[in-house]
Amino acid sequence: MMREIEFTILENKPITDDICKMVLECSAGEHGITAPGQFINIKIDGLFLRRPISICDWTETTVTVIYKVVGKGTELLKTYEPGRQLNALSALGNGFAPARAGKRPLLIGGGVGVPPLYGLCRNLIEAGARPTVILGFNTEREVFYKEEFEKLGAEVLVATADGSMGQKGFVTDALRNIKEPATFFYTCGPEPMLKALDKALAEGLEGEMSFEERMGCGFGACMGCSCETRYGAKRICKDGPVLERSEILW
Template identity: 40%
Template sequence: MKKYDTQLFTLVKNERIADGIYDWTVTNDELPKLASCGQFANIKVPGRTLRRPISICDADENSLRLVFQVKGEGTRLMSEMKEGEQVEILAPLGHGFEIEKGKRYCLIGGGIGVPHMLFTAKQCENPLVITGFRNKELVILQDDFKNAGAELVLTTDDGSAGRHGFVTDVLSERLGEIDEVLACGPIPMLKAVAAVCKGKVRCQVSLEERMGCGIGACLVCACKQKPKGSEAFMSQVCRHGPVYDAEEVFFDE
């Protein structure tokens, strides 16, 4: 069995769930069942040279859920695709979250990093999920996390929904209750989360980078990584990541 492949999927749902945020469900009989949490899919967009890497929000035997934000031309074209259309998708890709039985995980998502944590939450026992958004208009997926059995905390930067403040405020208070942190979101948030965890609990972070092939051959999505016990090197976010141990990555290099 192949680890990944590119095949046609059917777009069965394309719904706008917040300003500039779209919720796709795509179906295919072979590839969704290979997905694990923290992986991504590379979407072929008609007329564009590069595919668009989108994190896997959720997966089952024959469908993938992909929640994305319109950031440029490619994602705008994706947002305009019609239900029933065929989409070519290369999946599942990348090294995802490492989850061990018996641990209590705290999952942290910021903004468009939140969808990445849903499939992840479903693989954890009684996870604490902290989601952060800029304001109430951008809040997404709250019911999905509740239905997945997570203990859910909502924060917004301006206090317009949930608790006023940052995800790290909540994390700092609850750090004693958890064994490990899994996070996805903007780099400043990931750095702050990693700083809170440092020396106390392990933290895995999911990174984003401009990608080419998506499989580790073209070397464009570089991230400096220093694995324990070996030399630092320029790793590929699409292959060695997108999920890294926070202690092993250099966020600014």
């Protein structure tokens, strides 16, 4: 259920050249987050539209987000210092379903599609699953959170387009390095990556895909992020961002 919250910034720092990590604090349970894959919609001073940012992880009193500095809004967000108040709509969107994972889930993230898979991975390991994680980037300089996934206990494979770390190529190329068949998959990243994965993954393998999309309101009112599925039109912000593989029309 959507909630408007005044968070306090505990941390806001770069972790690569253009990727930043922000930790926000609120009262216990106030953020309302119930599933990995949900997002918050941040109000930035002087800008009309909020900025939707995927939730990387959370505790009872904190929310961690990781964002890429790509425009005016995130350039401003990068300047916000710890101790500052930050208004955001929290617990937005339809998240991943960890209960569907089975024993050997496969998690695949590309670029800024990596963060929402971290909280999911933690959840799955706590439930006894043994996930394999594939992380895709352009170069070694862009790689982030590899060690964090490993510390959770996940098997981590990295693919870089230029071959500077791990498998040379894309996440689809790294699929050949998986040791055991996946029981279910979860993925988040740019649409071309999701489309390529749909072709590369076994036809009968069920899974969930989280879409990156420009959003106006972030809670389903403006209809600006609607897409067609096998079951009719759905709004990425409200009915998604997570959709089932079987319902997506490519």
